[in-house]
Amino acid sequence: MLAGSCHCGAVRFQVEAEITELTTCDCSLCVKKNAVMAKVHESALIVTAGEDALSLYRWNTGIARHYFCNRCGIYTFHRKRAAPDHFGVNVFCLDGFDWAAVPVRATEGVGMTLEDPDARPEWPGPRA
Template sequence: MKTYQGACHCGRIRFEVDADIDHVRVCDYSVCIRRGALNHRVARDRLRLLVPWTHLTLYQWGSKTAKDYFCPVCGILPFRRPSDPTPQELREGVEPFDGWAVNVRCLEGLNLDTIPMKKIYGSRIEHDS
């Protein structure tokens, strides 16, 4: 396990994360494509924010179970709380996740060329009415 230092582009948001980054997740959902984040999931207690939470802005949509935290100055999303599984996903055996998805593009000293990418097909998730 390694401790990484992370920050948004302007440095207003700073954090640390303990992780063994053996892959990143790349999602094809509309907001994920536009954002371009490469996420790695970690347990809730593995992320430590080094600035007040008031420095962040929260964005939510749809089911409002995902929490996307971003810097209001430079617009970078350093980490997020993933959404709860949809009813379809629960039927398919997807387990709820109570941790963080860290945008590894915000971490210092990480060579992205050496990390395998796992495709996530968020665009295929059906939302029950």
């Protein structure tokens, strides 16, 4: 079991999973977040405190749900678009986790379709 939190500690969570691979993503949002993530099943992520301090950001299809602490602004985790029953967890929020000891795989998000009629021109990806 791994404990995690945002920077200010308002949002706290646990991950009950063995993390054997990390990912990066080249979509327009993940590039700006500079996130390194661990993919875990939704049953493996438990918010233990501060659910009311989580802000939600949804864009494009609205399937992916990106959660941030509304006090310190740290991205904690997100529900994945490509695997909606999984979360991507920001490994830098995991207490004492040695992310450098786990292989990192780059994933391709830049080519995911844009289905939002108001998509910004700088968002890459094919338009639906």
